[in-house]
Amino acid sequence: MNTEILKYLNGQMSPNEQNAFNQRLDADETLSDELMSIVARESFKQDLKNEFKTWESENAISGQKIPFSKIAQIAAVLILIIGLSVVLIHYLEKPSHLIIAEYMEYPLPGNHRNSIANDVDQYPMSDAFDAFREANFEEAAKLFTGYSANHSLTNESNLYAGISLLWTKKQTNIAEAIPYFNTVLATTNDRNDAALYFLAIARYELKEKEEAKRLFQEIAADPNHFKCQQAKAILEAYF
Amino acid sequence: MLEIIFARCLPKCIFATITMGKRFNIFDKGKEQKLLKLLYGNEREQNEAFSILRKDALNYCFVRGKKLGFSSEETSELYGEAMLAFCESFQKQGIDASPTGYLKMIAKNKSIDKFKKKKGLIFVNTEQIELSTVEDEKRKEIMELNETGLKKVLHAMENINPLYKTLIHSHYFLKMSLAEIAMEQNASPKVIKTQLARAREAIRKLIK
Numbered sequence: 001m002n003t004e005i006l007k008y009l010n011g012q013m014s015p016n017e018q019n020a021f022n023q024r025l026d027a028d029e030t031l032s033d034e035l036m037s038i039v040a041r042e043s044f045k046q047d048l049k050n051e052f053k054t055w056e057s058e059n060a061i062s063g064q065k066i067p068f069s070k071i072a073q074i075a076a077v078l079i080l081i082i083g084l085s086v087v088l089i090h091y092l093e094k095p096s097h098l099i100i101a102e103y104m105e106y107p108l109p110g111n112h113r114n115s116i117a118n119d120v121d122q123y124p125m126s127d128a129f130d131a132f133r134e135a136n137f138e139e140a141a142k143l144f145t146g147y148s149a150n151h152s153l154t155n156e157s158n159l160y161a162g163i164s165l166l167w168t169k170k171q172t173n174i175a176e177a178i179p180y181f182n183t184v185l186a187t188t189n190d191r192n193d194a195a196l197y198f199l200a201i202a203r204y205e206l207k208e209k210e211e212a213k214r215l216f217q218e219i220a221a222d223p224n225h226f227k228c229q230q231a232k233a234i235l236e237a238y239f
Numbered sequence: 240m241l242e243i244i245f246a247r248c249l250p251k252c253i254f255a256t257i258t259m260g261k262r263f264n265i266f267d268k269g270k271e272q273k274l275l276k277l278l279y280g281n282e283r284e285q286n287e288a289f290s291i292l293r294k295d296a297l298n299y300c301f302v303r304g305k306k307l308g309f310s311s312e313e314t315s316e317l318y319g320e321a322m323l324a325f326c327e328s329f330q331k332q333g334i335d336a337s338p339t340g341y342l343k344m345i346a347k348n349k350s351i352d353k354f355k356k357k358k359g360l361i362f363v364n365t366e367q368i369e370l371s372t373v374e375d376e377k378r379k380e381i382m383e384l385n386e387t388g389l390k391k392v393l394h395a396m397e398n399i400n401p402l403y404k405t406l407i408h409s410h411y412f413l414k415m416s417l418a419e420i421a422m423e424q425n426a427s428p429k430v431i432k433t434q435l436a437r438a439r440e441a442i443r444k445l446i447k
Contacts, residue, residue, distance in 0.1 A: 010408070043393065
């Protein structure tokens with residue numbers, strides 16, 4: 001930039017210098033053009049500055065405005081991702097619990113062809129079975145474990161105590177059920193098959209998957225086991 | 240006003256399209272190349288290019304200003320200086336590749352200069368410079384308008400006839416000839432010359 005023009009515009013000239021410069025501007029068209037160029041340039045720069053201020057007040061201070069189309073795009077992508085995830089989870093994720101009616105089915109003594117007590121009312125553990133029938137498993141477990149300690153029908157009470165404890169679906173109770181099943185399995189009796197099957201379920205629920213798998217494989221390998229088919233189905237779906 | 244300036248800023252560089260056509264063919268893909276083509280296209284395309292560039296520059300300067308702790312005023316100055324430098328550079332020598340990158344580079348350099356000035360890392364107080372010394376001749380490039388000078392200039396431009404303002408922008412910033420302005424305004428070059436003389440006079444009066 002011409003320093004004299006700057007000095008003139010900046011008010012750094014004495015009145016005499018200013019007058020002389022004005023005369024020069026009148027006479028010298030190049031100098032006058034140079035002054036106008038500076039004026040035009042600064043004016044343009046100011047317009048740009050104002051543009052920034054307007055933009056800033058519209059966008060930066062009041063927060064960046066996100067256009068609706070952008071929001072719609074993001075929403076569409078999210079819906080797609082969530083939808084795909086749900087489908088994938090549904091098809092790929094293996095079921096996590098075995099304590100469901102389908103796998104926990106086991107006949108009560110009154111309906112059991114091998115049961116010692118065909119007349120349930122006269123059966124010594126009728127109160128415990130009543131609680132079991134009513135799905136009051138906490139109470140049933142309490143009563144069955146009591147009978148296990150005091151009654152001679154230990155295999156039956158032990159087995160139902162274990163099943164009741166499983167049904168409560170509490171990790172501590174499931175862990176507590178294992179000794180009852182092991183007690184049944186310690187001797188040869190007509191409850192061995194059932195005890196083995198529910199022991200496998202208990203191991204699975206306690207995340208001891210290798211042991212559970214081994215037990216289910218044992219059951220599946222025995223065609224005479226009453227839960228043979230179910231064990232096969234569990235092995236296929238859960239492992 | 241900005242729209243008019245941007246619309247008129249580029250015709251002088253159209254000749255560059257012919258000389259640089261081959262280069263465009265080499266880089267005939269990507270956003271920057273498309274932008275470059277728009278810059279050297281017709282008036283509508285040039286407007287579109289500058290609209291894109293301005294948006295980029297606004298965002299970039301805003302982020303840059305935040306990063307360097309500039310006030311809103313300082314950031315707006317940064318934007319003004321960067322865009323101005325870009326336009327001037329484009330007018331003088333044209334741009335042969337990556338317009339956004341080039342604009343950002345200008346803004347970055349300007350922001351660094353501004354930051355240094357702010358922190359007093361270089362001597363910039365023009366009021367303290369004695370214009371007659373040899374040493375100050377070397378410092379010419381950092382001479383600038385002070386607040387008084389700027390106020391005078393802006394006051395003058397704000398208070399003249401808008402038609403004169405457009406004429407001054409067209410002739411002195413966009414470097415359009417009288418004939419070009421006359422053709423655009425459907426007037427004779429003589430009329431434009433008279434109006435320009437009046438515009439100059441009006442500005443001089445207001446600056447005094």
